[in-house]
Amino acid sequence: MNSGAQGQGQAPIFILKEGTSQTRGKTAQSNNIAAAKAVANSVRSTLGPKGMDKMLVDSMGDVVITNDGATILKEMDIEHPAAKMIIEVAKTQEQHCYDGTTTAVVLAGELLKRSEDLIEQNVHPTVICEGFRLAAEKAMDILSEHGIDVNSEQSKMLNEVAKTALTGKSAGAVREFLSDICVRAVICVGGEEDGERYVDLDDIKVQKKQGGSIRDSTLIDGILLDKERVHSGMPRSVTSASIALINSAIEVKKTEVDAKIQITNPNQLASFLDEEEGYLKGLVEKIKSSGANVVICQKGIDDLAQHYMAKSGIFAVRRAKKSDMEALSKATGASIITNIDDLNSEELGHASKVEEKKIGDSDMIFITGCESAKSVSVLLRGGTEHVVDEIRRAFDDAVGVVSVAWEDGTVLTGGGSVLAALSRDLRNFAEGVGGREQMAIEAFAGALEVIPRTLAENAGLDPVNTIIDLRKAHAEGKRNFGVNVYEGGVKDMLAANVVEPQRVVEQAIQSATETATMILRIDDVISAKSASGGDMDAMMGY
Ligand code: ADP
Numbered sequence: 447m448n449s450g451a452q453g454q455g456q457a458p459i460f461i462l463k464e465g466t467s468q469t470r471g472k473t474a475q476s477n478n479i480a481a482a483k484a485v486a487n488s489v490r491s492t493l494g495p496k497g498m499d500k501m502l503v504d505s506m507g508d509v510v511i512t513n514d515g516a517t518i519l520k521e522m523d524i525e526h527p528a529a530k531m532i533i534e535v536a537k538t539q540e541q542h543c544y545d546g547t548t549t550a551v552v553l554a555g556e557l558l559k560r561s562e563d564l565i566e567q568n569v570h571p572t573v574i575c576e577g578f579r580l581a582a583e584k585a586m587d588i589l590s591e592h593g594i595d596v597n598s599e600q601s602k603m604l605n606e607v608a609k610t611a612l613t614g615k616s617a618g619a620v621r622e623f624l625s626d627i628c629v630r631a632v633i634c635v636g637g638e639e640d641g642e643r644y645v646d647l648d649d650i651k652v653q654k655k656q657g658g659s660i661r662d663s664t665l666i667d668g669i670l671l672d673k674e675r676v677h678s679g680m681p682r683s684v685t686s687a688s689i690a691l692i693n694s695a696i697e698v699k700k701t702e703v704d705a706k707i708q709i710t711n712p713n714q715l716a717s718f719l720d721e722e723e724g725y726l727k728g729l730v731e732k733i734k735s736s737g738a739n740v741v742i743c744q745k746g747i748d749d750l751a752q753h754y755m756a757k758s759g760i761f762a763v764r765r766a767k768k769s770d771m772e773a774l775s776k777a778t779g780a781s782i783i784t785n786i787d788d789l790n791s792e793e794l795g796h797a798s799k800v801e802e803k804k805i806g807d808s809d810m811i812f813i814t815g816c817e818s819a820k821s822v823s824v825l826l827r828g829g830t831e832h833v834v835d836e837i838r839r840a841f842d843d844a845v846g847v848v849s850v851a852w853e854d855g856t857v858l859t860g861g862g863s864v865l866a867a868l869s870r871d872l873r874n875f876a877e878g879v880g881g882r883e884q885m886a887i888e889a890f891a892g893a894l895e896v897i898p899r900t901l902a903e904n905a906g907l908d909p910v911n912t913i914i915d916l917r918k919a920h921a922e923g924k925r926n927f928g929v930n931v932y933e934g935g936v937k938d939m940l941a942a943n944v945v946e947p948q949r950v951v952e953q954a955i956q957s958a959t960e961t962a963t964m965i966l967r968i969d970d971v972i973s974a975k976s977a978s979g980g981d982m983d984a985m986m987g988y
């Protein structure tokens with residue numbers, strides 16, 4: 447179908463390229479809503495402690511097993527434009543808050559589902575959007591009054607935040623253990639500037655190492671290199687390490703152009719080799735005289751140079767990653783040197799210990815007790831690659847939420863309690879607004895209950911009874927009551943230590959609202975013919 451304007455008796459004027467298609471009005475809307483709802487439904491069953499995992503197999507046959515909404519949606523090959531917008535919700539949530547991705551997506555889907563009913567009753571989409579905007583704004587006001595301060599019992603609260611984020615993941619069994627690592631790591635690297643707390647998660651370097659059990663994971667106050675020393679004659683460990691960071695090769699410099707040296711007698715060869723040897727010896731001498739006893743080189747180290755270093759008792763590593771060099775520089779205070787002639791004691795960094803240790807079946811280097819130690823490493827272990835990968839994702843979520851909670855200093859109770867409370871407050875608020883917007887605000891309030899309802903469903907509880915119990919508890923002023931996924935019914939979530947950062951909840955509500963309204967405002971979809979020549983319209987259901 448092509449769009450054109452018909453003049454009086456004139457031939458139609460086509461403004462769009464041949465093959466472009468256009469879908470308008472309710473059809474466009476209901477297609478978009480259906481696609482968005484389909485995405486939300488695909489992750490619904492993973493929500494909460496009793497949520498299930500998904501196994502994703504890509505076209506190459508690689509397998510990912512996860513419970514993480516953002517990961518699932520990233521791996522799914524989704525084409526529909528409205529569905530893609532929902533995936534953006536998950537991405538935004540992940541970037542800003544590290545957690546709450548499934549919540550945000552499920553909420554966006556529910557908001558759209560409720561809008562569909564309103565559109566059917568002839569409430570105009572712009573009215574719905576306005577109502578949703580008012581509701582979300584009011585929700586933010588209400589939340590800002592109900593945050594729980596974490597500072598009084600900081601490590602306990604942060605631990606609970608981490609544990610809540612880890613519940614229901616395959617890492618759930620060791621959540622105490624992992625939470626403890628997360629909290630110690632965040633408190634260690636966290637800083638304060640102008641009264642604002644901040645955590646740079648780049649200062650927490652995570653290394654995965656397959657083998658062993660999850661419980662063999664450790665937090666290292668310093669840096670961990672997945673490397674071994676270059677020469678077995680070097681010491682295995684160096685105390686009071688003075689570290690040189692060098693980003694050029696410790697080798698005889700190769701000429702840029704190919705040159706041939708004609709050697710005519712054995713003496714010449716010997717003197718030529720002597721010269722090379724002398725040069726390398728000189729380099730090592732320079733390193734030694736700077737006072738360095740550890741050398742981390744970003745490039746290669748010549749065999750002969752390795753030998754001289756080993757003889758001088760220097761511990762050396764070659765081909766370190768650039769990111770590791772930068773982290774080492776930050777942690778030990780060393781400057782990264784290109785020319786060994788520039789090396790002197792001022793350029794060196796310091797750590798109380800540099801040590802090579804066997805982890806699993808390979809060696810790793812531990813650099814601990816760093817001088818300017820605002821950098822920690824976490825070594826994650828797990829029996830198989832899939833386990834380590836999922837532990838890594840779980841750890842990233844948990845350390846992320848702990849950092850958010852530490853920065854903001856406020857948390858809210860989980861298990862759907864906050865959303866149930868908001869739902870009730872917004873229903874009251876709607877009454878005062880009146881008109882058609884009131885209907886939209888009521889729809890918004892109802893949509894928030896999708897989270898406790900889904901938590902109940904996934905836990906095998908009766909969702910209707912659970913919502914009734916929840917509403918009853920909240921009517922009695924028990925604001926912290928949420929779904930008791932383990933025993934059924936409802937329960938005080940603060941007492942059960944189910945807490946999550948306020949920012950996670952706020953962001954989930956905001957991005958779900960923004961995306962839902964964005965999708966609702968679309969009443970015209972104009973799509974170009976797909977490049978592959980396939981029938982884009984049929985695929986998208988237009
Ligand atoms: P998301 O991707 O949205 O973080 P999750 O699968 O991690 O999804 O589930 C998060 C939801 O589970 C939150 O609503 C949280 O409050 C809830 N939750 C976590 N632990 C518990 C618990 N012990 N009891 C009840 N609800 C919980």
Ligand code: MG
Nearest residue numbers: 545546547611
């Ligand atoms: Mg989560």
